[in-house]
Amino acid sequence: MAMVGKGLTLERAKELQADKYGYSVHELKGGLLVRFEEEDVVELTTGAVDIHMHAYPDNWQRPSIVNIGERACELGVKAMVWKCHKTSTAGESWILQHYLDMWASQRGLEATKIYGGITFNKSVGGVNPDTLREQIVFPHFKTVWMPTHDSDHEMREVWGQEGGITILDEKKELKPEAIKIVDIIAKNEAKTGNKVLISACHLWPNEIIALIKEASSKKVDVLVDHVTQELTKLTIDQMKEMVDLGAYLGLYALSCVPNFYIPMTDPFNVKRIVEEIDSKHIVIASDCGQPLSVLPPDGLKAFIRTLLALGISKQDIKIMVKDNPAKLLGLPSDL
Ligand SMILES: [Zn+2]
Incomplete structure (x- = not known):
């Protein structure tokens, strides 16, 4: 079968490109989409958790975390986890929280909680237990992201280069530093009660499976990111295998709905x-925060609207955008 990328058949690509496609989407009765209520979109956005989004300050142009935070408060988003590919965002999140608490209370709004974490790219020494040991005790630290742009997977597949970071040794077993990362997270939770999530990011599927096995054995959660994005696209069988091992799958607006970056x-x-x-194994997030995307809270809201239009139930969306991410982050239920 002729394919366009890993998951799209040539036949389906032609359908999506057809003259009548946009019009057929418009026809609610007997068309592709179902009718939904805007009040349901608002209800599901209020109290949602965006577990994966990007912002400025960064080494690249992005929308400001200050503007994004204010917008999140306006839309009633409960919490966001801010990812940077280069450095920790935990300390910055703590500072921003003080500002947002003030900004929201002046307007009679609930302040969105902002959390951060660290991405194990080369700028922090790769998959580095020493870095994590020092960083994990920072306030608002909630996520460890595995390598992205410096991963062996991305460097080989996207850029055709060697020298990327892998968490497996020659025998295809987890390297000691990856095992230590899981240990540090588990021990930190036992000591402080702070739950920290591992996000698989751009690892190869076999790396992710090894990581899930190790993490599950120590009761640390793993979120498998953007499973519909070309680089990290998984088959349904791979998704099932990972979920059976205890992982959660991330479906993100940026890679689920056509846009400037992923057309x-x-x-x-x-x-x-x-x-x-x-839905009980899936998390919905925006992954927005690029200069040509809508702000992450608006991306999340638009994604919720899309899911309703696709005929996914309110209950399933609630589980994916509120219950599961809150559970993965260990957020208090009264937040
Ligand atoms: Zn992302």
Whole structure:
């Protein structure tokens, strides 16, 4: 079968590009999409948790975390986890929280909680237990992101280069530093009660599976990021294997709905994944925060609207955008 990328058939790509496609989407009755209520979009956005988003300050142009934070308060987003590919965002999140608490209370709004963490790219020494040991005790530290742009997977597949970071040794077993990372997170939770999530980011599928096995054995959660994005796209069988081992799957607006950065993605895949995997193993997030994307809270809201239009139930969306991310971050239920 002729394919356009890992998951899109040439036939489906032609359908998405057809003259009548946009018009058929418009026809609610007997068309591709179902009718939804805007008040349901608002209800699901209020109290949502965006577990994966980006912002400025960064080494690249992005929308300001201050503007994003204010917008999140306006939309009633409960919490956001701010990812930077280069450095820790935990301390910055703590400072921003003080500002947002003040800004929101002046307007009679609830302040969105902002959390951060660290991404194990080369700028922090790769998958580095020493870095984590010092960083994990910072306030608002909630996530460890595995290598992204410096990963062996991305460097080989996207850029055709060697020298990327891998967490497996020659025998395809987890390297000691990856095992230590899981240990540090587990011990830190036992000591402080702060739950920290591992996000798999751009690792190879076999690296992710080894990591999930190790993490699950120590009761540390793993979120498998953007499973519909070309580099990290998984088959339904791979998704099932990871979920059976205890992982959660991330479906993010940026890689589920066509946009400036990812123009070729079929949003109808999302419905299939939710049906085949079950919402209790899935997390919805925006992954927005690029200069040409809408602000992350608006991206999340638009994604919720898309999911309703695809016919995914309110209950499933609530589980994916509120319950599961709150559980993965160990957020208090009264937050
Ligand atoms: Zn991202």
